[in-house]
Amino acid sequence: MLAASSLAILAGGQAQAQQVAGAGEIARDDQATAAEPEIVVTGSRIATGTPVGATATVLGRQDIVASGAVTIDRVIRELPQVFDLGVSENSRAQSGGSGNIVYGNTINLRGIGPYATLVLIDGHRVVNNSRSVDPSVLPTLGVERVEVVANGASAIYGSDAVAGVVNLIPRRRLDGVEAFARYNTATQGGWDEWAAGAAFGTVFEGGQLMVAYEHVERSRLSGDDRDYFTSDQRRFGGNDYRVTNCAPGTLFIGNTSYALPAQYTPANAGAITPGTSNLCEGNPGQDLIPQQKYDSVNATASLAVTDGLELKVDGFYSRREFDRIPNAIGSRLTVPQTNAFFVRPPGFTGTSYNLGYSFINDAPLDTSSGFAESWQVSPSVEVSLPYQWSLDALISYGETRDYSGSTRGVDNAALNAALASSNPATAFDPYGLGRTQQGVLDNIFDQVFLAPTNGKLLFMEAGISGPLFTLPGGEVKLALGYERQDFEVALGNGRGAATNPIVFREFGRTVDSGYAELLVPLFGPDNATGGIRSLDLTAAVRHDKYSDAGNTTNPQFGIDWEPIEDVKLRASYGTSFRAPTIPEIYGNSNALFGQQYQNPAGGAPLLGYTLAGPNLDLGPETATTWSVGADVDPTDSLRLSVTYFSVEYENQVIGLLSNLGLLAQEAQYAGTPVIFRGQAARDRVAAALAAGLPVLNQPIPGGDINNVNLFVDGRGLNLGRSVTRGIDFNASWSTELGPDDRVGLNLSGTYLTEYSVAVAPEADLVSQLNVIFQPLRFRGRFVATWDHGPFTFRTLATHVGGYTNNQIQPSQQVEAFTPVDLTLTWRVRESYARVPGGLELTAEVRNLFDDDPPFVNIAPSGNGSGGYDATAANPIGRQVAISARVSF
Numbered sequence: 001m002l003a004a005s006s007l008a009i010l011a012g013g014q015a016q017a018q019q020v021a022g023a024g025e026i027a028r029d030d031q032a033t034a035a036e037p038e039i040v041v042t043g044s045r046i047a048t049g050t051p052v053g054a055t056a057t058v059l060g061r062q063d064i065v066a067s068g069a070v071t072i073d074r075v076i077r078e079l080p081q082v083f084d085l086g087v088s089e090n091s092r093a094q095s096g097g098s099g100n101i102v103y104g105n106t107i108n109l110r111g112i113g114p115y116a117t118l119v120l121i122d123g124h125r126v127v128n129n130s131r132s133v134d135p136s137v138l139p140t141l142g143v144e145r146v147e148v149v150a151n152g153a154s155a156i157y158g159s160d161a162v163a164g165v166v167n168l169i170p171r172r173r174l175d176g177v178e179a180f181a182r183y184n185t186a187t188q189g190g191w192d193e194w195a196a197g198a199a200f201g202t203v204f205e206g207g208q209l210m211v212a213y214e215h216v217e218r219s220r221l222s223g224d225d226r227d228y229f230t231s232d233q234r235r236f237g238g239n240d241y242r243v244t245n246c247a248p249g250t251l252f253i254g255n256t257s258y259a260l261p262a263q264y265t266p267a268n269a270g271a272i273t274p275g276t277s278n279l280c281e282g283n284p285g286q287d288l289i290p291q292q293k294y295d296s297v298n299a300t301a302s303l304a305v306t307d308g309l310e311l312k313v314d315g316f317y318s319r320r321e322f323d324r325i326p327n328a329i330g331s332r333l334t335v336p337q338t339n340a341f342f343v344r345p346p347g348f349t350g351t352s353y354n355l356g357y358s359f360i361n362d363a364p365l366d367t368s369s370g371f372a373e374s375w376q377v378s379p380s381v382e383v384s385l386p387y388q389w390s391l392d393a394l395i396s397y398g399e400t401r402d403y404s405g406s407t408r409g410v411d412n413a414a415l416n417a418a419l420a421s422s423n424p425a426t427a428f429d430p431y432g433l434g435r436t437q438q439g440v441l442d443n444i445f446d447q448v449f450l451a452p453t454n455g456k457l458l459f460m461e462a463g464i465s466g467p468l469f470t471l472p473g474g475e476v477k478l479a480l481g482y483e484r485q486d487f488e489v490a491l492g493n494g495r496g497a498a499t500n501p502i503v504f505r506e507f508g509r510t511v512d513s514g515y516a517e518l519l520v521p522l523f524g525p526d527n528a529t530g531g532i533r534s535l536d537l538t539a540a541v542r543h544d545k546y547s548d549a550g551n552t553t554n555p556q557f558g559i560d561w562e563p564i565e566d567v568k569l570r571a572s573y574g575t576s577f578r579a580p581t582i583p584e585i586y587g588n589s590n591a592l593f594g595q596q597y598q599n600p601a602g603g604a605p606l607l608g609y610t611l612a613g614p615n616l617d618l619g620p621e622t623a624t625t626w627s628v629g630a631d632v633d634p635t636d637s638l639r640l641s642v643t644y645f646s647v648e649y650e651n652q653v654i655g656l657l658s659n660l661g662l663l664a665q666e667a668q669y670a671g672t673p674v675i676f677r678g679q680a681a682r683d684r685v686a687a688a689l690a691a692g693l694p695v696l697n698q699p700i701p702g703g704d705i706n707n708v709n710l711f712v713d714g715r716g717l718n719l720g721r722s723v724t725r726g727i728d729f730n731a732s733w734s735t736e737l738g739p740d741d742r743v744g745l746n747l748s749g750t751y752l753t754e755y756s757v758a759v760a761p762e763a764d765l766v767s768q769l770n771v772i773f774q775p776l777r778f779r780g781r782f783v784a785t786w787d788h789g790p791f792t793f794r795t796l797a798t799h800v801g802g803y804t805n806n807q808i809q810p811s812q813q814v815e816a817f818t819p820v821d822l823t824l825t826w827r828v829r830e831s832y833a834r835v836p837g838g839l840e841l842t843a844e845v846r847n848l849f850d851d852d853p854p855f856v857n858i859a860p861s862g863n864g865s866g867g868y869d870a871t872a873a874n875p876i877g878r879q880v881a882i883s884a885r886v887s888f
Contacts, residue, residue: 041123041147042056042120042123042147042148042149042165042167043056043149043151043153043156043165044156044517044538045156045463045465045479045481045515045517045540046465046477046478046479046517046519046538047465051149051151051153051558052519052536052537052538052558052559052560052570052572053151053538053557053558053559053560053570053571053572053573053627054149054151054558054570054572054627054629054643055149055151055570055629055631055641055643056147056148056149057079057081057147057148057149057150057730058145058146058147058148059075059076059079059145059146059147059148060144060145061143061144061145061171063075063145064140064143064145064146065885066785066794066823068182068823068842068844068846068881068883069140070140070182070184070193070195070214070216071105071135071136071140071216071294072135072136072138072139072140072143072146072168073105073106073107073134073135073136074105075140075146076107076135076146076148076166077105077107078781078796078798079148079748079781080728080748080749080750080779080780080781081109081110081148081150081728081750081779082107082108082109083108083109083110083111083775083776083779083871084108084870084871084872085108085111085114085773085774085775085871087100087104087105087106087108087114087115087131087132088100088105088864088870088871089103089104089105089289089290089292089322090288090289090864090870090875100131100132101370101402101404101451101453101588102129102320102322102370102371102372102402102403102404103290103292103322103324104132104134104136104320104372105134105135105136106119106132106133106134106135107119107135107166108163109148109150109163109164109166110150110163110645110647110724110726110750110752110775111724111752111755111774111775111776112162112163112647112649112722112724112775113162113163113578113652114132115131115132115160115578115581116160116162116163116578116621116649117160117161117162117163117164117165117166118153118157118158118159118160118161118164118165118166119132119133119135119165119166119168120157120165120166120167120168121138121167121168121170121314121316121376121378122167122168122169122170122314122378123167124378124394124396124459124461125396125457125459125485126376126398126457127374127375127376127398127399127400127455127456127457128374128400128455128457129372129400129402129453129455129489130453130455130487130489130581130582130583131581131583134320134372135166135168136294136296136318136320137296137316137318137374138168138170138296138298138316138318139197139199139212139213139214139296139297139298140197140214141171141178141180141197141198141199141212141213141214142170142171142199142210142211142212142214142296142297142298142299142300142316143168143169143170143171144169144170144171144172144173145169146166146167146168146169147165147166147167147169148164148165148166148167149164149165149167150163150164150643150645150728151164151165151572151625151627151645152164152556152572152574152575152576152623152625152647153165153556153574153576154542154554154556154574154575154576154577155515155517155540155541155542155554155555155556155574155575155576156515156517156540156542156556158483158511158513158542158544159511159544159577159578159579159620160578161576162576162577162578162621162623162625162647162649163647170210170298170300170314171199171201171210171212171300172208172210172300172302173201173203173208174199174200174201174203174210175201175202175203175208176200176201176887176888177198177199177200177201177887177888178198178199178885178886178887179196179197179198179199179885179886179887180195180196180197180198180883180884180885180886181194181195181196181883181884182194182195182196182881182882182883182884183881183882183883184844184846184879184880184881185879185880185881186221186876186877186878186879187850187877187878187879187880188225188226188850188876188877188878189225190219190221190222190225190226191218191219191220191221191225191289191876192218192219193216193217193218193219194216194217195214195215195216195217196214196215197212197213197214197215198212198213199211199212199213200212206303206304207301207302207303207304208300208301208302209299209300209301210299210300210301211297211298211299212297212298212299213295213296213297214294214295214296214297215293215294215295216292216293216294217292217293217294218289218291218292218293219291220287220289220290220291220323220324220325221287221288221289221875221876222285222286222287222288222325223283223285223286223287223288223860223866224284224285226288226867226868226875226877228852228853228855228867228868229283229286229288229860229866229867229868229875230281230860230866230867231243231280231281231282231283231859231860231866232279232281233855233857233867236855236857236867237855237857238855238857238867239602239603239808239857239859240279240603241282241602241603241604241605241859241860242279242280242281242282242604243279243280243281243282243330243356243596243604243605244257244277244278244279244280244356244604245280245282245330245331245332245356245357245358246278246279246280246330246356246357246358247280247357247358247359247360247361247432248260248261248262248263248264248278248431248432249278249333249355249356249357249358249430249432250277250278250355250356251272251345251353251354251355251356252332252353252354252355252356253345253348253350253353256274256275257274257275257276257277257356258272258273258274258276258345259272259273259276259277259278260272260278260355260431260432261432262432263431263432263433264343264431264432265343265431265433266343266344269343269344269345269346270345270346272345277356278356280358281860282327282330282596282604282605282859282860283327283328283860283861283862283866284327284328284360285325285327285328285360285365286325286326286327286860286862287324287325287326288864288870288875289875289876290322290323290324291322291323291324292320292321292322293320293321293322294318294319294320295318295319295320296316296317296318296319296320297316297317297318298314298315298316298317299313299314299315299316300312300313300314301313301314307384308383308384308385309381309382309383309384310381310382311379311380311381312379312380312381312382313377313378313379313380314377314378315375315376315377315378316374316375316376317374317375318372318373318374318375319371319372319373320371320372320373321369321370321371322369322370322371322372323367323368323369324367324368324369325365325367326365326366326367326368326406326862327365327860327862328358328359328360328365329358329359329366329410329697329698330356330357330358330359330360330698331356331357331359331410331698331699331701332354332355332356332357332701332702332707333354333355333356333357333415333419333430333701333702334352334353334354334355334416334419334701334702334703334704335352335353335354335355335419335430336351336352336419336420337350337351337352338420338421338422339419339420339421339422339427339428339430340421340422340423340424340427341424341427341429341430341431341433341435343431354701354702355430357430359410359445361432361434362436362441362444362445363408363441363444363445364408365408366406366407366408366409366445367406367408368404368405368406369404369405369406370402370403370404370405370451371401371402371403372400372401372402372403373400373401373402374398374399374400374401375398375399375400376396376397376398376399376457377396377397377398378394378395378396378459379394379395379396380392380393380394380395381393381394385464385466387466387467388466388467389464389465389466389467390464390465390466391462391463391464392461392462392463392464392465393461393462393463394459394460394461394462395458395459395460395461396457396458396459396460397456397457397458397459398456398457399454399455399456399457400453400454400455400456400457401452401453401454401455402452402453402454403450403451403452403453404450404451404452405448405449405450405451405494406448406449407446407447407448408445408446408447409445409446409447409448409449409696409697410444410445410447410699411443411444411445411446411447412695412699412700412703414443414444414446415428415444415699416703418436418440418443418444425437425440426440427440428440428444447495448494448495448500449494449495449696450492450493450494450495450502451492451493451494451588451589452490452492452494452502452504453489453490453491453492453583454489454490454492454504455487455488455489455490456486456487456488456489457485457486457487458484458485458486458487459483459484459485459486460483460484461481461482461483461484462481462482463479463480463481463482463515464479464480464481465477465478465479465480466478471520471521471522472523472524472526472527473521473522473523473524473526473527473534473535473536474521474524474526475521476518476519476520476521477518477519478516478517478518478519479515479516479517479518480514480515480516481514481515481516482512482513482514482515483511483512483513483514483515484510484511484512484513485509485510485511485513486508486509486510487508487509487510487511487582488506488507488508488509489506489507489508489509489582489583490504490505490506490507491504491505491507491582491583491586491587491588492504492505493505493589493590495591495694495696505586507582507586508547509546509547509548509549509582510546510547511544511545511546511547512544512545513542513543513544513545514542514543515540515541515542515543516540516541516542517538517539517540517541518538518539518540519536519537519538520536520537520538520539521534521535521536521537522535522536522537523535531563531564532561532562532563533562533563533564533565534560534561534562535559535560535561535562536559536560536561537557537558537559538556538557538558538559539555539556539557539558540555540556540557540574541553541554541555541556542554544577546579546620548585549579549580549619549620550619550620552577552620552622554574554575554576554577555574555575556572556573556574556575557572557573557574558570558571558572558573559571559572566632566633566634567630567631567632567633568630568631568632569628569629569630570627570628570629570630570631571626571627571628571629572625572626572627573625573626574624574625574626575622575623575624575625576622576623576624576625577620577621577622577623578620578621578623578653579620580618580619580620580621580653580716584615584618584653584655584716585614585615585616585618585716586614586616587612587613587614587615587715587716588612589612589613589696590612590613590614590693591612591613591693591694591695591696592609592610592611592612592685592688592689592693592694592695592696593609593610593612593657593695593696593697593698593714594607594608594609594695594696594697594698594699594700595607595608595609595610595660595697595698595862596608596660596698596859596861596862597660597661597662597663597710597712598660598661598663598664598807598808598858598859598861599663599859600663600664600666600806600807600808600809601808601809602808602809604859605660605859606663606709606710607698607701607709607710608681608709608710608711608712609681609685609695609700609708609710609711609712610656610657610711610712610713610714611684611688611693611711611712611713611714611715612657612714612715613693613715614715615715615716615717617718618653618716618717618718619651619718620651621649621650621651621652621653621718622649622650622651623647623648623649623650624647624648625645625646625647625648626645626646627643627644627645627646628643628644629641629642629643629644629728630642637733637734637735638731638732638733639730639731639732639733640729640730640731641728641729641730641731642727642728642729642730643727643728643729644725644726644727645724645725645726645727645728646723646724646725647722647723647724647725648721648722648723649720649721649722649723649724650721651718651720651721651761652718652719652720652721652722653716653717653718653720654716654717654718654719654720654759655714655715655716655717656674656712656713656714656717657714657715658714658863659773660861660862660863661772661773661807661858661861662675662712663675664806664807665759668757668759668763668766669759669760671760671763672719672759672760672763673713673717674712674713674717674719674759675710675711675712676710676711676712677709677710677711678709680711681708681709681710681711682705682706682708682709682711684711684713685700685705685708685711686705689705697862718761719759719760719761720757720758720759720760721757721758721761721765722755722756722757722758722765723754723755723756723765724752724754724755724775725752725753725754725755726750726751726752726753726754727750727751727753728748728749728750729747729748729749729751730746730747730748731746731747731748732744732745732746733745733746740787740788740789741786741787741788741789742786742787743784743785743786743787744783744784744785744786744787745782745783745784745785746782746783747780747781747782748780748781749778749779749780749781749799750778750779750780751777751778752769752770752775752776752777752778754767754769755767755768755769755770755774755775756768756769757774770801770803770804771803771804771805771806772803772804772805772806772807772814772856772858772869772871772872773869773871776800776801776803776872777801777803778799778800778801779798779799779800779801780798780799781796781797781798781799782795782796782797782799783795783796783797789830789831790826790827790828790829790830790831791824791825791826791827792823792824792825792827793822793823793824794821794822794823794824794825795820795821795822795823796820796821796822796823797818797819797820797821798818798819798821799816799817799818800816800817800818800872800873801816802814802815802816802854803872805856805857805858805869807857807858808857808858812856812857814854814855814856814869814872815854815855816854817851817853817854817872817873818851819846819847819848819849819851819874820847820848820849821844821845821846821847821848822844822845822848823842823843823844823845824842824843824844825840825841825842826840826841826842827839827840828840828841836888837886837887837888838885838886838887838888839884839885839886840884840885840886841882841883841884842881842882842883842884842885843880843881843882844879844880844881844882844883845878845879845880845881846878846879846880846881847874847876847877847878847879848878849878850877850878851877852868852877853868853869853872853873853874853875854868854869854872854873855867855868856868856869
């Protein structure tokens with residue numbers, strides 16, 4: 001892969017973020033960029049420049065600006081190592097997605113899991129909803145750089161750092177004012193976005209102050225605006241997934257179906273034909289991307305009180321509001337002969353029949369809306385001690401409030417009462433004549449579902465570091481420290497009538513941790529010898545004591561070896577763990593959810609009922625991680641890096657509540673208490689009903705338990721183990737073409753060689769590599785940048801390799817997808833010296849060729865995807881954006 005990367009570079013390839021030293025794009029000195037080199041500390045408690053045994057990808061200030069992304073999560077998601085699986089605003093169908101009640105985003109390195117990547121701010125933990133951290137809590141203007149270490153780091157940082165660490169470094173070197181405004185719109189229509197922000201910073205003798213604020217608004221993208229998001233996919237070469245829950249509906253007598261006319265009355269009771277059905281869209285009106293509005297502000301300050309004492313503080317406030325339109329509710333109703341509008345087909349002698357029906361014409365869609373609000377303040381002190389030692393201490397406090405609610409759900413008891421009513425004033429009309437009184441409709445569609453989460457985090461840390469003694473290879477350094485986390489969370493549920501109170505369940509978690517890290521330079525400039533220019537060893541260990549998840553101790557070892565100049569070989573080994581989140585243990589809610597599951601045999605989705613609730617026996621996940629790699633700088637303008645990694649994950653928590661493609665893996669779950677059919681499914685649903693659990697989303701047809709044929713245990717379960725192995729590569733090249741001409745190229749990617757999963761502890765590992773909704777074999781990106789006088793031209797190509805859609809039989813091979821983005825930036829002052837300050841005007845075209853996502857033969861889902869794969873492709877299409885940025 002290293003040789004292939006070299007050839008690609010020489011042939012004209014390019015990528016984005018450099019490994020370690022600075023930005024991957026061409027850097028220019030300005031008010032926002034300091035001249036001194038960055039010191040990367042992520043992945044180590046000892047400031048060595050890079051973590052020994054691993055590598056860091058750094059998105060510098062210029063990378064953040066050049067990306068054009070208006071939220072930090074989108075900047076990071078451009079990296080090939082980041083997979084859009086699980087916690088995402090546009091897809092909630094994978095493990096962890098059901099907990100994403102506010103449609104946020106997080107970072108999922110290499111697809112290992114949305115909770116397996118630790119997100120930090122300036123090296124310390126961030127308050128969150130006890131699920132995951134959304135990097136967009138910081139405005140883009142307030143971030144100096146992003147450091148990504150895709151390597152297990154629990155020995156350094158504790159829980160969650162299984163796949164790696166993302167560290168957001170806030171700005172402390174801005175000296176002046178920077179502001180921007182940006183507007184972006186889709187040429188296919190149906191979506192647009194605008195953003196504006198400003199940052200102020202001052203650097204003075206012994207200190208600095210910086211404040212940044214941004215506002216972002218994105219409109220919703222409706223599935224009705226994209227023709228491939230359809231239940232009838234036959235024109236694309238797919239299946240017909242249309243459903244019979246329509247308006248007008250489909251009448252069922254036994255197993256025989258009858259399509260009803262637009263208005264069914266006693267006068268045309270015989271105008272129905274056996275074996276016919278009304279077929280319609282299963283998800284009309286549903287949003288693919290919700291409407292979002294962001295307000296975020298962050299600030300930093302530092303002051304050198306004396307030569308040996310420096311005070312620092314960083315803080316942020318963020319509020320993100322969302323509004324999402326779901327699909328229309330459909331159900332199979334039981335219509336008794338007592339109904340005031342009952343129509344008896346000729347020859348029918350029964351007392352009731354079933355009717356597949358959609359409420360799309362009876363009530364507005366049950367829109368969900370809410371917000372994610374958080375703030376945190378983190379003061380710290382750095383003290384210089386004798387003998388070049390230093391003491392760092394930090395105390396951080398933050399709070400978060402998440403809220404998601406909907407107010408027009410179906411009251412099943414009221415619906416069944418209205419269906420049984422013989423009074424036209426109180427009866428429900430399922431025949432299309434609109435005779436149901438508004439008061440009756442208001443009574444049926446009055447169910448409230450509220451899901452607030454409140455959290456508080458008190459984080460304290462104290463650590464010392466410094467040299468122990470000197471070897472011929474350099475100073476032996478040691479870091480020791482203690483951390484304390486006090487986390488409180490309140491999970492709320494409000495359901496039923498609007499007057500019902502919200503009931504909160506309150507939980508607490510404390511974590512006491514101690515860590516040590518040792519750096520031993522065996523060879524260095526003073527004792528270099530043939531074949532060993534330098535050789536550094538590092539060892540770290542951390543012990544964590546959880547109040548509710550037990551104790552764990554994790555070691556980590558690393559080695560850096562430079563056999564010759566500009567060639568570094570490295571390796572690392574360690575163990576990691578992840579404590580289950582409080583919602584995973586105690587459940588976001590305690591209910592049965594009626595859901596439509598993708599049918600592997602094709603045709604309409606299958607109705608199943610999924611249990612959500614607590615699992616008090618849930619235990620922590622553990623992992624063993626190792627990697628080997630090389631960094632080579634053959635010339636001043638060429639840098640190559642390659643890493644082979646392995647992550648063996650045990651006791652994984654699998655949450656299947658929102659996995660609507662689960663039936664494609666049903667054979668793998670044989671023998672596990674997860675998927676049940678027939679009478680076994682009815683027994684489990686009956687037990688849940690007997691325990692008083694409500695049925696949400698889609699009611700049991702006719703309220704009859706005999707109409708249940710599928711049950712899924714969607715609670716968090718310690719079932720899984722997985723093995724992920726692959727190669728990360730990065731190659732950067734730049735050259736001067738003239739006094740005002742510079743070209744930069746970068747090529748980076750992640751190539752997985754193995755992703756195998758066992759869904760039960762004793763089950764065999766089964767390859768899930770390159771399968772839909774699982775990590776894909778290859779993701780890559782190519783960036784070419786040309787600085788020509790006052791203009792910068794940037795081309796970005798993002799490649800997602802083809803993969804297998806096993807949600808249907810026979811399986812489908814999904815095509816690769818490579819959208820191309822173009823950006824032109826004009827630095828106006830370089831053309832007109834009289835223009836005050838630094839003014840930049842930028843024009844962007846994303847998805848230049850307006851390529852639709854590759855067609856994927858799956859039914860539209862309430863949790864994302866349908867005719868396309870929301871985890872691998874963007875449904876927006878071509879976007880055109882203009883922006884202005886000014887600094888002075």
